[in-house]
Amino acid sequence: MKKISFKVKHAAISVAISIAVLAGLLLINLLAGEIDLDFDMTKRDLYTLTGESRELLDGLDNQLTLYYLAKPGQENITVFELLKQYASYKNIRLETIDPDRNPALISQYTEDSGEGEDQKSIAKGSVIIAGSGRSRIVPSVDLYNVSYTEQGGVNVYGFKAEQSISAAIQYVSTGKQVTIYQLIGHNEYTFDDFIYTDTLGKSNFTIKSLNLTTAGTIPEDADILTILSPAWDYSQNEIRKIQEFLERGGSLYAAFDLIQADLTNLRTFLASWNIAMMQGIIMEQDANRLIPEFGSTPVVFSPLYSEDKIAQSLIENKQSMILSSSIGFAETGITKRNIEFFPILSSSDKSWFRIDLNAVSMNRIITDKSGPVFAAAGAAEKSMDTGFHEGAKIIVLGSAQSFTPLPNVGSLKANFDFTLAALGWLAGGEKAVNVQSRSLYQLPLQMSGANAFLYAGIVVILIPFGIILTGLIIYLRRKRL
Amino acid sequence: MIAVYKKELKSYFYTPGAYIFMGAFLLIAGLLFSLQNVFAGDSNYAGFLSSLIFIFLLVVPILTMKLFTEEKRQKTDILLLSSPVSIIGIVLGKYLAAVTVFAATLLITMLYPLFLSFHGRMDWAQIWGTYIGFFFLGSAFIAIGTFLSEVAESQTSAAILTFCGLLASWIIDYIISFVPTSSMAGAIFILILAGAAIAVFQSKAQDWRISAAAAVIAIAAVCILYIVTPDMLYGLISKFIAWFSLTSRFQRFSMGILKLDAVIYYLSFSAFFLYVTGSRIENRRWS
Numbered sequence: 176m177k178k179i180s181f182k183v184k185h186a187a188i189s190v191a192i193s194i195a196v197l198a199g200l201l202l203i204n205l206l207a208g209e210i211d212l213d214f215d216m217t218k219r220d221l222y223t224l225t226g227e228s229r230e231l232l233d234g235l236d237n238q239l240t241l242y243y244l245a246k247p248g249q250e251n252i253t254v255f256e257l258l259k260q261y262a263s264y265k266n267i268r269l270e271t272i273d274p275d276r277n278p279a280l281i282s283q284y285t286e287d288s289g290e291g292e293d294q295k296s297i298a299k300g301s302v303i304i305a306g307s308g309r310s311r312i313v314p315s316v317d318l319y320n321v322s323y324t325e326q327g328g329v330n331v332y333g334f335k336a337e338q339s340i341s342a343a344i345q346y347v348s349t350g351k352q353v354t355i356y357q358l359i360g361h362n363e364y365t366f367d368d369f370i371y372t373d374t375l376g377k378s379n380f381t382i383k384s385l386n387l388t389t390a391g392t393i394p395e396d397a398d399i400l401t402i403l404s405p406a407w408d409y410s411q412n413e414i415r416k417i418q419e420f421l422e423r424g425g426s427l428y429a430a431f432d433l434i435q436a437d438l439t440n441l442r443t444f445l446a447s448w449n450i451a452m453m454q455g456i457i458m459e460q461d462a463n464r465l466i467p468e469f470g471s472t473p474v475v476f477s478p479l480y481s482e483d484k485i486a487q488s489l490i491e492n493k494q495s496m497i498l499s500s501s502i503g504f505a506e507t508g509i510t511k512r513n514i515e516f517f518p519i520l521s522s523s524d525k526s527w528f529r530i531d532l533n534a535v536s537m538n539r540i541i542t543d544k545s546g547p548v549f550a551a552a553g554a555a556e557k558s559m560d561t562g563f564h565e566g567a568k569i570i571v572l573g574s575a576q577s578f579t580p581l582p583n584v585g586s587l588k589a590n591f592d593f594t595l596a597a598l599g600w601l602a603g604g605e606k607a608v609n610v611q612s613r614s615l616y617q618l619p620l621q622m623s624g625a626n627a628f629l630y631a632g633i634v635v636i637l638i639p640f641g642i643i644l645t646g647l648i649i650y651l652r653r654k655r656l
Numbered sequence: 657m658i659a660v661y662k663k664e665l666k667s668y669f670y671t672p673g674a675y676i677f678m679g680a681f682l683l684i685a686g687l688l689f690s691l692q693n694v695f696a697g698d699s700n701y702a703g704f705l706s707s708l709i710f711i712f713l714l715v716v717p718i719l720t721m722k723l724f725t726e727e728k729r730q731k732t733d734i735l736l737l738s739s740p741v742s743i744i745g746i747v748l749g750k751y752l753a754a755v756t757v758f759a760a761t762l763l764i765t766m767l768y769p770l771f772l773s774f775h776g777r778m779d780w781a782q783i784w785g786t787y788i789g790f791f792f793l794g795s796a797f798i799a800i801g802t803f804l805s806e807v808a809e810s811q812t813s814a815a816i817l818t819f820c821g822l823l824a825s826w827i828i829d830y831i832i833s834f835v836p837t838s839s840m841a842g843a844i845f846i847l848i849l850a851g852a853a854i855a856v857f858q859s860k861a862q863d864w865r866i867s868a869a870a871a872v873i874a875i876a877a878v879c880i881l882y883i884v885t886p887d888m889l890y891g892l893i894s895k896f897i898a899w900f901s902l903t904s905r906f907q908r909f910s911m912g913i914l915k916l917d918a919v920i921y922y923l924s925f926s927a928f929f930l931y932v933t934g935s936r937i938e939n940r941r942w943s
Contacts, residue, residue: 190853196928212915216784619698621697635686639682646679
C-alpha cells in the first residue's frame with residue numbers, strides 16, 4: 176500500500192482542525208440561537224409582549240402562521256424581533272417569505288381577507304396572519320404611529336406593531352369582532368363622519384347602525400352602543416332599551432355637543448350612572464393649553480389627561496388632543512356605591528365654566544364657575560366584593576364635533592387615538608386586545624447655549640487634543656533618553 | 657500571555673500609536689456628538705453610538721496595523737516565536753492589548769451621556785446595552801485587524817488591508833439587496849465555495865486525485881440538493897453573506913436588546929480570526 180506523503184498528511188490535519196474549529200464555533204452559535212435568550216433593555220419594553228398579548232397567545236388553541244413579507248436577510252429588525260417573540264409560543268409559526276417569489280400565496284390571502292388590496296400595496300414589510308379558514312393582513316404602515324408634516328414628511332412617533340398584530344391574531348383565531356352599534360335617528364354623527372370606519376375595522380371593530388325607534392330590541396351581538404352628538408333628546412322608550420343593554424353588561428360611548436335642545440331624558444339616564452351632564456361651555460385661559468391656530472380663543476383648548484388607563488399612550492407619546500366648545504361633566508351629588516365615576520379629560524385650574532350662554536364676553540363673568548371642569552368622564556360598574564370593574568361601562572365626551580376634521584388642522588390623530596383607546600377599554604373582555612402603542616418619542620434636551628458650547632469644547636478640543644499632547648510629550652521624552 | 661500583553665500595552669503608550677488612535681477617535685466622536693446631540697438638543701444617545709461605527713472603521717487600522725508587522729520589521733518575530741510563550745498566548749496577548757486601548761477610549765466617551773443627563777432624561781439601560789454591543793463589535797473588528805496585521809508585510813499594507821476588510825464587512829448589508837436569490841445561484845455559490853476549499857487543499861497537499869474526487873463528490877451533492885430541495889438553496893447567498901454582517905447584529909444592541917446569540921456570535925467571530933492568525937504563525941514557525 177502506498178504511503179501517504181507528509182504534505183498530504185499535514186494538509187489533511189490542518190484542514191481537518193480548521194473544519195473542526197469552524198464546526199465547533201458554528202455549533203455554539205446554533206445552540207445560542209436555539210436558546211434565544213435576550214433582555215429588552217428599553218425603558219418602555221418596546222420589544223417585550225405585554226401581558227394582554229401573552230394571555231391571548233397562551234389561550235390560543237389553533238395553529239397560526241405569521242408570514243413576514245421580506246426578502247431573505249432584509250427583514251426590518253425592529254418588527255422581526257417582535258415577531259420572533261410571537262413565534263416563541265407553541266401555536267405560532269413564523270415564516271419570512273419573499274413577496275416577489277410568492278405572488279400566488281399573497282394573492283390568496285388578499286382574497287381571503289377580503290380587503291381587495293392589490294398585491295403591491297401589501298408588499299414588503301407587511302405581516303399576514305393566517306389560520307384555518309381566516310386570515311388578516313397587517314400592512315407595514317399599520318406597524319408604526321406616524322404623523323405627516325406640513326411639507327409632506329413622515330414623522331414616526333410610536334411603535335404599534337403589537338397592537339395591530341395581537342388584534343389580528345385575536346380575530347383570526349376566534350373570528351370574533353367587537354360589534355359597535357352606532358345609534359341613529361336623532362341626526363347623530365356616524366363614524367364615517369369622523370373618517371374612522373376603515374381603521375376601526377382593522378382593529379377588530381365592526382360598525383353597524385341602529386335606530387332604536389324602529390328596532391324592537393338591541394341585537395344580541397352588540398358590545399358597544401354609541402351616541403354621537405344627538406340633535407334632540409332620546410325618548411323614554413329608547414332610554415329603557417339602552418338601560419337594559421347596560422344592565423346586561425354592555426358598554427356605551429356617548430359624545431355630545433353644545434346644543435340648544437333639551438336632553439332631559441339623556442341627562443336623567445346619565446345621572447343614574449353617577450354622571451352629571453352640565454349645560455354650559457368650558458372656557459380655558461391657560462396660555463399653554465390654548466391653540467394659536469384657532470386664534471387662542473378660550474373655547475378651543477388642549478385638555479389635560481386626568482387618568483392613565485385610557486390616555487396612557489397619548490401621555491407617553493406627548494400627544495395633545497384639541498377640544499372645541501366642550502360641555503362639562505361632574506360626579507352626581509348622590510352616587511350609587513357600585514358605580515365608580517372617574518374623570519378622563521379636564522380643563523386647567525385657570526379655566527372656567529360658562530353657564531350663561533347668552534353672554535358674549537370672552538373674559539370671565541360673575542356667573543361663570545371656576546375650573547377645572549371635566550370634558551370627558553367615565554363610569555364603570557364594580558364588584559362590591561373584589562372592587563374590580565365588572566359589568567357596564569360608560570364613557571362620555573363633551574365635544575363630538577372635535578372628532579370631525581377641524582378647520583386649519585384637519586382630522587386630529589390624538590383625538591382618533593383617544594377614541595380607539597376608549598373603545599378598546601369599553602370592549603374589554605375576550606373580544607378585544609387593548610394593547611397600547613409604544614412611544615418612540617424622546618424628550619428633547621433642555622440645554623442652554625453656554626452649556627452646549629462648554630460641552631462641545633470639552634469633547635472636541637480638551638479631551639482629544641489633551642490626549643494627543645500627552646502622547647507627544649511622552650514620545651519626545653522617550654526620544655531624548 | 658500576560659508578558660506579551662504587558663509588553664504590547666507598554667509599546668502602545670510609549671509610542672504615539674495609542675494616542676493617535678484615541679485622539680483621532682475622540683475628536684471625530686466629539687464632533688459628531690456635539691452636532692448630533694448637544695447642539696441639536698437630541699437625547700437619543702444610542703443613535704449617536706450607532707453612527708460611530710463608520711469612524712471606528714477608519715481608526716481601527718491605526719490600532720492594529722503594527723501588531724505583527726512591527727515585529728516583522730524589527731525582526732523580533734523570530735525571537736518571539738522561539739520564546740517559551742505559546743502561539744495562542746502571543747496572539748491573545750497582542751489582541752487583548754489592542755482591545756484594552758479600545759475599551760479605555762470607549763470609557764472616556766461615557767462622559768458624553770453623563771453630560772446629557774444633566775439636561776434631560778436618558779434611557780440608561782439602552783445606553784448600557786449599546787455600549788456592550790459596541791464593545792463586542794469593536795473587539796471583532798480588532799480581531800480582523802489582528803489577522804490582517806499578521807498577513808501583511810508592512811504597517812501601511814496592514815492598515816489598507818484592515819480598512820478594506822472592515823469596509824467590506826460594513827457594506828455587506830447593502831450588498832445583500834443586489835445578490836441573486838434564485839436556487840440556481842445558490843447551487844453555483846456552493847460549488848464556488850467547495851472549489852475554493854479544494855483549491856486550498858490542493859495547494860497544500862499537491863494531490864490532484866484526492867482533489868478531483870472531492871470535486872466530483874461536491875458536484876454530485878449540489879446536483880442532488882438542487883433537484884430534491886431547491887427551496888433550501890433559495891436566497892442562500894444573501895443568507896450566507898448576512899451571517900457575516902457584524903453591523904446588523906449590532907443594530908439589536910442599539911435598539912436596546914441584549915441578545916445572547918449576538919454576544920456569542922461576536923466572541924466566536926473574534927475567536928475564529930484569532931485562531932486563523934495563530935494557524936498562520938504556527939505554519940511560519942515550522943516552515
